[in-house]
Amino acid sequence: MPTRVRLRLRIALADRPGALAAAAAAIAGQGGNIEAVDVLRRPGAPDGDQAVDDLTVSFAGPAPVAELRRDLAEGAAATLLSIQAASHRDPVVVVLDAAARLTALAAGGDPRALDEALAAAVAELCAAPVAWVERAGVAAPHPTAALAREQGGAVGAPATGLPGDGAERLGGDGWLVAVPDASGGTTGSVVLAARAGDPFTAVEVARIEGLMALAGV
Numbered sequence: 001m002p003t004r005v006r007l008r009l010r011i012a013l014a015d016r017p018g019a020l021a022a023a024a025a026a027i028a029g030q031g032g033n034i035e036a037v038d039v040l041r042r043p044g045a046p047d048g049d050q051a052v053d054d055l056t057v058s059f060a061g062p063a064p065v066a067e068l069r070r071d072l073a074e075g076a077a078a079t080l081l082s083i084q085a086a087s088h089r090d091p092v093v094v095v096l097d098a099a100a101r102l103t104a105l106a107a108g109g110d111p112r113a114l115d116e117a118l119a120a121a122v123a124e125l126c127a128a129p130v131a132w133v134e135r136a137g138v139a140a141p142h143p144t145a146a147l148a149r150e151q152g153g154a155v156g157a158p159a160t161g162l163p164g165d166g167a168e169r170l171g172g173d174g175w176l177v178a179v180p181d182a183s184g185g186t187t188g189s190v191v192l193a194a195r196a197g198d199p200f201t202a203v204e205v206a207r208i209e210g211l212m213a214l215a216g217v
Contacts, residue, residue, distance in 0.1 A: 004033075004058040004059060004060060005058065005059045005060075005061065005062065005063065006035070006056060006057070006058045006085070006086040006087075006088060007056075007057055007058075007059070007063055007083055007084065007085060007086050008054055008055070008056055008057075008083070008084045008085070008086040008127055009027070009032075009054070009055045009056075009057050009068070009080060009082075009083055010040075010052065010053070010054050010055075010080075010081040010082045010083075010084075010197065010198060011023055011052070011053055011055065011072060011078045011079060011080055011081060012050045012051070012052050012078060012079040012081055013050060013051040013052070013053060013076070013077075013078050014050065014076075014077040014078065015050060015051065016077075019051070019076060019077065019078065020037075020051075020053065022075055022076035022077070022078070023053075023055075023072055023076040023078045025075065025076070026068070026071040026072045026075045026076050026078070027055070027057055027068065027071075027072075029071060029075075030063075030064050030067050030068050030071060031059055031060060031064075032057040032058070032059055032063070032068070033057065033058045033059075034055050034056070034057050035056045035057065035058055036055070036056040036091065037053055037054070037055055037056075038053065038054040038055075038056075038091070039051070039052075039053055039203075040052045040053060040054055040201045040203045040204060052081070052198075052201055054127075056086045056091075057086075063083065065080075065083060068080060081197055081198040082195075082196065082197030082198055084127045084195075084197075087124065094124055094125070095125070098117075098120075098121035098124070098125070098211065098214075099214055101117050101121075102114070102117055102118060102121065102211065102214040102215040103214055105117050105215070106214070106215050106216040111135070114215055114216075114217075115132075115133040115135070115217075117215070118133055118191065118211060118212065118215045118217060119131040119132050119133055119191070121211050122191055122193050122208055122211060123193065125204075125207055125208075125211070126193055126195070126200065126204050126207070126208065127195060128193040128194060128195040129169045129170060129171075129194075129195060129196075130159075130162055130166040130169055130170055130193065130194040130195070131191070131192065131193040131194070132163060132191075132192055133189060133190070133191050133192075133217065134189065134190045134191075134192060135189050136187040136188060136189060137187070142161055142178065142190075142192060143161065144157045144161075144176055144178040144192065145178045145180075145190040145192055147178070148178035148179065148180045148190050149180050149187070149188060149190060152180065153180065154177055154178065154179045154180070154200075154205045154208075155177070155178050156175060156176065156177050156178075156199050156200060157175070157176050157178075158173070158174075158175065158176065159173070159174040159175055159176040159194040159195075160176070162176075162194055166194065170194055170195065170196055171196055172196050173196065174194055174195050174196040174197065175194065175195065175197070175198065175199040175200060176192060176193070176194040177192070177193055177194075177199070177200040177204070177205065177208070178190050178191070178192045179191045179192075179205055179208045179209060179212065181212060181217050182209075182212070182213070189212075189217045191208055191211075191212055191217070193208070
């Protein structure tokens with residue numbers, strides 16, 4: 001049996017009854033089978049006035065992106081924000097695996113391994129190809145991380161100043177989010193993540209904070 005292509009489609013939906021059903025019909029019309037729906041923002045939320053959903057969709061072959069974008073806009077009043085490869089693992093299993101690993105590493109006393117596991121969990125959960133942990137005392141703190149520490153809360157910004165080959169992995173313009181730890185101080189740790197496409201939502205920030213709590217960061 002041929003392997004199906006699984007993608008994560010992020011769409012912004014109009015605030016009206018039947019909007020998601022219309023989007024599902026548009027996707028089905030292009031051969032897509034919706035396997036999971038993840039609500040990232042509800043209409044009227046502080047970070048926007050439209051619903052934003054992640055749909056895990058499988059196709060028999062390459063997705064017809066241009067046609068999907070057109071049909072969603074014309075038939076469902078929806079905007080296709082981004083498309084990324086989706087994991088073939090069940091998302092609940094992904095979260096449980098991350099929780100178990102972070103809890104074990106938090107008790108093991110290896111900060112480097114813990115930071116790597118935390119960054120990997122954030123990257124998978126938020127579909128972000130670039131993620132890292134900035135600990136206190138680094139020689140050149142990222143300016144967005146410094147701002148997040150100063151403000152005591154998550155900060156979003158255009159994705160610049162990525163470490164290593166981060167810009168290459170991002171593949172173009174994108175958004176960065178910096179989430180400080182719960183200490184509320186200016187010397188705490190910050191988790192940073194970047195991806196192409198749309199900014200991170202409040203739901204995703206809360207998920208990053210949950211992973212940080214598991215890791216004891």
